[in-house]
Amino acid sequence: MIKKIITIFSIAVLLYSCGSESGNNNNYDDGFNRSELLANLTDNIIIPSYNNFQQELINLEQSAINFTNNTDQDNLESLRSSWLDAYMAWQHIEMFDIAKAEEIDFRRKMNAYPCNTIRIDINISSENYDLNNSNHYSAQGFPALDYLLNGLTDPIILFSGNDGQNYINYLNSLVQYMLLNTNEIINEWNNNRDLFINSTENTASSSLNKLTNDFIFYYEKGFRANKIGIPAGVFSGSPLPENVEAYYHNLNNNTTSKNLALEAFVCIQKFFVGQYFDNSSEGTGISDYLNHLNAQEQGNNLSDLIISTFDEAELAITELDQDLMSQINTNNYDMLVTYDKIQAAVPLLKIDMLVYLSIDVDYIDADGD
Amino acid sequence: MMSTLKKYINSYTDSSPLVIFRIGFGLMMFFSILRFWSKGWIDKIYVKPSFHFTYYGFEWIEQLGEYTYILFLICAISAFFITIGLKYRISIIIFFLSFTYIELLEKTIYLNHYYFICVLSFLLIFIPLNSSFSIDNILSKHRSTKVPRWTIDSIKLLLCIVYIYAGLAKINSDWLLEALPLKIWLPSKYDLPIIGDTLMQKNWVHYAMSWGGMIYDLSIPFLLINKKTRNFGFFMVVFFHVFTRILFPIGVFPYIMIMSATIFFDSKVHDRIILALKNVSKIKFKDYKIKDRNSLNNKFSIIILSLFFILQLTIPLRNLAYSGNLMWHEQGYRFSWRVMLMEKIGYTTFKILNKDNGQSFIVDNDEFLTSYQKKQMNFQPDFILEYAHYLGRHFKNKGLKNIEVYADSYVSLNGRKSQRFINPNINLLAETESFANKNWILPLKNE
Incomplete structure (x- = not known):
């Protein structure tokens, strides 16, 4: 008996130690090109999305300058429309809360809503504030601009009145700070692109793992909770319609919050399958990686299951009232049903997908129990 | 029957394996506490969280907040005292209590190897690890070169229980028939040099390692007990634990198991190590009166340890009282040496x-x-x-x-x-x- 065991072990040891290929070349070889996946996500999605966003911000800055020079209704309208264009472009990059963006708290500086109007008013009159201070995160970015451009009762009079210069200054400093941070992040992407796509090891800090974790986090928080769940009162018991994204613009325009949510969802789906920012082609995405890892779940392909769950959720959002606020106020039940359909993808992403990717997020010892 | 038992209880053997065990255990505990501290885990796990998960029956455990550091300090100092054999009995009791208290503070970080340390340190209270080559010898001016045979054997028995139960736990369909969870874990080690992109991706490797792991756990006790196979067994212990250390984030556990396995070696081996230590440390032990028999209360210890081993043998089996898949409902899963069994x-x-x-x-x-x-x-x-x-x-x-x-x-x-x-x-x-x-x-x- 013992001899047998020894023999088995010796063979095992021999096999391990020589590390030779035994000609058993079946399809279990990993052989997946993670760099190619990362390169596609970086070169065809992340960087183009950022470049597009940067361009929209430059337009926004120009509109703000025009409005500064000539504070009239026409320039206000074009400023509003540049703001909305930039806000739509923002939906493409919010999920990439990684590297420089994460370091400077970009996401929270750009899109913490609802904004804090009291603090904004104080900042405008005092002209004494530090946008880098987390107390001021909810007084800047898109939500604060929303308040300035769409939330004030008579913006032309305010911006050209006695305190007009204070309003103008705050507007411009917000826009410039957004652009400044964006430029910084784009510079880092351009400088560290190679480093990023070659970080393919399986550690908590490697590129793919961070991107995937950020993607899931964004789906759960930035998208599911912020855009739908919180306004519908999922986390508070009673609905909070004033917590929709772009609240003030939505009051006038009715469709803004829903359009932003739909735009964000399209970005989520494009990222998952690796579709280019400009839609010209589809490269390698996380879905391909999952397929490669043989993620067959009871005959269902996990990628397909996630995609069809996304589709159902998107359909549910589409079928909501064009005005999310009125949907919440008149028939919040449908809003909650939509939330559940978005939520249905969360276990698939957070459990099934992570099992297959075996992403190492442990930061203390574990023995697997 | 009774007479052989009596004979066994009254038989003596060289104490040198206990000396090496004491030094190894003490040092490892000392350094693993420092390691835990230096990684900032005390703050992260014990101090920062506002809520802590507690063990059933131990909900009364007081959280210590910032004072947790003092508890770790006490634990580290007692580990050091154990290493040098200073006030051994009181040190090991303090070590057992402080270490166990730390573990009871937060269920979230339950690990089989922390539980192993609790159990082992309890056992060591009854075992005279300070019999020789210890500061206690200098203080008390006597030492014992012989200790009751059961003292060394009970450490061996505990190790055998751990290995055997760990091996039995691996006899389940996921592990043997599906090679799970290794089939999930190993391919994700694609970034390891040489074997990462090759062997770790092979299906047969997942099966070989699953079966190998099961056979390993079940056979190691016999390989170590049997004199002929001991060297090979020890080599396997080293190889296996170093290998798992490379693959999985299991901290200092592999080293503790390797160190513990040295207890199986003959006293001659240990004598040589002690001699080397004496030469290096230049500690001169005067010719103290050699007491052949250790003065510990044999009967009391044996009764306590008999109960202890009965518990050790039954606790891992309590899951049999629950129906359904054990890994799914986890009722009776902990404290039973089920290691690396599930993703x-x-x-x-x-x-x-x-x-x-x-x-x-x-x-x-x-x-x-x-x-x-x-x-x-x-x-x-x-x-x-x-x-x-x-x-x-x-x-x-x-x-x-x-x-x-x-x-x-x-x-x-x-x-x-x-x-x-x-x-x-x-x-x-x-x-x-x-x-x-x-x-x-x-x-x-x-x-």
Whole structure:
């Protein structure tokens, strides 16, 4: 008996130690090109999305300058429309809360809503504030601009009145700070692109793992909770319609919050399958990686299951009232049903997908129990 | 029968294996406490979180906050005292108490090897590791070169129990027939040099390692006990544990197991090591009066340790009292040497229903739990229940007097598709922790 065991072990040891290929070349070889996946996500999605966003911000800055020079209704309208264009472009990059963006708290500086109007008013009159201070995160970015451009009762009079210069200054400093941070992040992407796509090891800090974790986090928080769940009162018991994204613009325009949510969802789906920012082609995405890892779940392909769950959720959002606020106020039940359909993808992403990717997020010892 | 037992109890053997064991154990404990400290884990795990998961029956354990550092300090100092054999008996008692207290503070970081340290240090209270080559010898001016045979044998017995139960636990269909969870874990080690992109991806390697691991655990005790195979057995211990250390984040455990296995060697081997240590350290031990027989209270120790081993043999079997898949419901899973058996990942949220107005809301777990607590809570029923009760208390204190708590829970076990884990229609506030079967855990489907 013992001899047998020894023999088995010796063979095992021999096999391990020589590390030779035994000609058993079946399809279990990993052989997946993670760099190619990362390169596609970086070169065809992340960087183009950022470049597009940067361009929209430059337009926004120009509109703000025009409005500064000539504070009239026409320039206000074009400023509003540049703001909305930039806000739509923002939906493409919010999920990439990684590297420089994460370091400077970009996401929270750009899109913490609802904004804090009291603090904004104080900042405008005092002209004494530090946008880098987390107390001021909810007084800047898109939500604060929303308040300035769409939330004030008579913006032309305010911006050209006695305190007009204070309003103008705050507007411009917000826009410039957004652009400044964006430029910084784009510079880092351009400088560290190679480093990023070659970080393919399986550690908590490697590129793919961070991107995937950020993607899931964004789906759960930035998208599911912020855009739908919180306004519908999922986390508070009673609905909070004033917590929709772009609240003030939505009051006038009715469709803004829903359009932003739909735009964000399209970005989520494009990222998952690796579709280019400009839609010209589809490269390698996380879905391909999952397929490669043989993620067959009871005959269902996990990628397909996630995609069809996304589709159902998107359909549910589409079928909501064009005005999310009125949907919440008149028939919040449908809003909650939509939330559940978005939520249905969360276990698939957070459990099934992570099992297959075996992403190492442990930061203390574990023995697997 | 009784006479052989009596004879055995009164038989003596060289104490040198205990000396090496003492130094090895003490040093490892000392350095693992420093390691834990230096990684900032004391703060992260014990000080920062506002809520802690506790063990059933030990909910009364007082959290120490910042004073946890002092407890670790006490634990480290006692480990050092053990190493040099200074006031051994009191040091090992303090070590056992402080280490166990630390473990009882937070269930989230339960690991079999921490439990092993608790159990082993309890056992060591009754074993005279300071018999020779210790400061205690200098202080008391006597030493014993001989110790009762049962002292060394009981350490061996504990190790055998650990290995055998670990091996038996591996005899299950996931492990042997599906090579799970190794089939999931090993391919993710693609970034290891040489073997990462080759062997770790091979299906046959996953099977070989699953079966090898099972055979290894079951045969190691026999390989180490048998003199002829001992060297090979020890080589396997070193190889296996170093290999698992490379593959998995299991901290200092492999080294502790390697060190512990030295107890199986003959005293001659240990004598040589002690001689080398004496030469290096230049400590001169005068010719103290050699007491052949150690003065510890034999009878009392033997009774306590007999009970101890009966418990060690039965505790790992308590899962037999529960039906269903053990890895799924985890009732009786802990404290039974089930190591690396499952890849389990879950996602659990809680709905608070206000019975007064019918409104409900979902709790943001990030408000209450650290990410590591959340990860563990997500798939373990007793955590889910304890947390549900915590949430109940929290919201009752906030003025919601009449509430119910429901869990929306999904879990994936060993790569199966995630499925509902907790009955979503059961108000968890109405359930209490006990040894009774938790019938609010839904059975694993497609078994």
